[in-house]
Amino acid sequence: MSTKMLKPVLSPEKNFPVTEKAILKTPAMNYNTASAAKGTRLNRTYSYVVIPIIAVLIPNVAGLITNSLYEPWELALSYLFFTLSGFVIWNGNMTLMHYLRKNNVEMYETYMRVVVTYFLVNILYSGIVSLVALYGWHWLSHESRLNTTSIMLATLFVIVTVLFVNNLFEIILTRKEMEFNRLRAEKMESAKVEAELEALKTQIDPHFIFNSLNTLSYLITREPQSAKLFNDTLAKVYRYILGNREKDLVLLKEELEFISNYFYLLKIRFAEAVNMIIEINDTGTEDCLIPPISLQTLVENAIKHNEFNEMHPLDIKVTVSSNYVVVRNPVKPKQQSMPSNKIGLNNLDNRYKLITRKNIVIENNYRFFTVKLPILKF
Numbered sequence: 001m002s003t004k005m006l007k008p009v010l011s012p013e014k015n016f017p018v019t020e021k022a023i024l025k026t027p028a029m030n031y032n033t034a035s036a037a038k039g040t041r042l043n044r045t046y047s048y049v050v051i052p053i054i055a056v057l058i059p060n061v062a063g064l065i066t067n068s069l070y071e072p073w074e075l076a077l078s079y080l081f082f083t084l085s086g087f088v089i090w091n092g093n094m095t096l097m098h099y100l101r102k103n104n105v106e107m108y109e110t111y112m113r114v115v116v117t118y119f120l121v122n123i124l125y126s127g128i129v130s131l132v133a134l135y136g137w138h139w140l141s142h143e144s145r146l147n148t149t150s151i152m153l154a155t156l157f158v159i160v161t162v163l164f165v166n167n168l169f170e171i172i173l174t175r176k177e178m179e180f181n182r183l184r185a186e187k188m189e190s191a192k193v194e195a196e197l198e199a200l201k202t203q204i205d206p207h208f209i210f211n212s213l214n215t216l217s218y219l220i221t222r223e224p225q226s227a228k229l230f231n232d233t234l235a236k237v238y239r240y241i242l243g244n245r246e247k248d249l250v251l252l253k254e255e256l257e258f259i260s261n262y263f264y265l266l267k268i269r270f271a272e273a274v275n276m277i278i279e280i281n282d283t284g285t286e287d288c289l290i291p292p293i294s295l296q297t298l299v300e301n302a303i304k305h306n307e308f309n310e311m312h313p314l315d316i317k318v319t320v321s322s323n324y325v326v327v328r329n330p331v332k333p334k335q336q337s338m339p340s341n342k343i344g345l346n347n348l349d350n351r352y353k354l355i356t357r358k359n360i361v362i363e364n365n366y367r368f369f370t371v372k373l374p375i376l377k378f
Contacts, residue, residue: 051090054161055082062154064134069142078137085133089126093162096121119163126162130155188354215268230268236261244292248355252288252375259295266303272310282322289376290325291351297344298371302329324372331369
């Protein structure tokens with residue numbers, strides 16, 4: 001494992017080094033695990049209770065088997081064959097339904113299209129497997145003649161049973177799943193709006209703008225070259241916020257570059273009173289994603305709630321590992337500070353839960369405040 005130690009460089013030539021290339025990809029759709037668990041319970045009940053009963057009833061009701069022609073062990077084998085055929089039909093349909101629900105449900109425009117697709121798949125699969133199994137059994141049986149009517153009737157019973165039982169709870173589960181996904185999409189949109197509002201507040205924060213303009217004014221008169229760099233960096237910060245506020249995820253390298261630019265502005269303002277180190281322990285993180293402006297939220301949180309000066313600087317450490325980006329700072333509470341409402345951290349946590357179904361990890365041992373942000377890999 002290789003490690004890179006990166007410190008803020010106050011020069012016009014470069015900021016933090018960033019990685020070469022990554023591809024943005026929409027996160028996979030998440031499914032209702034409660035519905036999946038309920039479907040598993042129903043599947044087991046039907047497999048072990050209902051199928052053996054149906055395997056005995058259908059051949060007799062359809063007139064497919066003449067029980068008096070067989071020895072007891074032959075009857076047992078015949079009904080075992082019918083039961084195993086039922087298992088194949090049932091589990092095959094369940095597998096097909098799961099595949100359709102997992103890969104295609106979000107593509108359908110209407111709920112009825114899902115229902116129609118389920119029916120067609122069930123009819124085709126159940127009919128073909130039933131006919132093959134029943135003709136095969138008849139070829140091995142003691143029946144005197146081929147009774148096509150009985151075979152077709154038994155196949156019809158199988159199809160009707162599958163359509164009724166399978167589609168009954170599959171359609172119910174799919175309906176619940178679609179409702180779950182709709183609610184989840186609404187929550188994601190709500191969280192996105194909140195994130196945009198937070199980003200807008202950062203953009204128009206009068207204290208931030210006032211301090212930035214004061215710093216720029218000072219640099220123009222005393223250090224013209226640094227003033228140009230400060231102005232360019234300030235433009236980069238606002239350009240990043242404006243360009244990414246509509247996105248759910250951005251490349252980790254872009255977020256690291258953004259936080260280096262943002263910290264440069266803080267460094268000009270606070271000088272040696274603040275320090276930040278970025279440590280990359282896994283060079284494979286160039287293909288990772290993270291919610292935008294998440295690191296800025298944590299750095300701003302550290303600046304806002306801690307006391308620091310040039311004699312006792314605030315040291316912020318950002319560590320990039322294979323699974324997390326960890327932001328850590330010593331706890332030095334301000335003597336007079338407003339109680340934290342944790343809006344920024346809560347918003348960040350909500351975005352993570354909705355987009356990735358993961359939580360951020362917050363640790364506070366009153367010596368160090370640490371936040372771990374899960375990173376997403378391709």
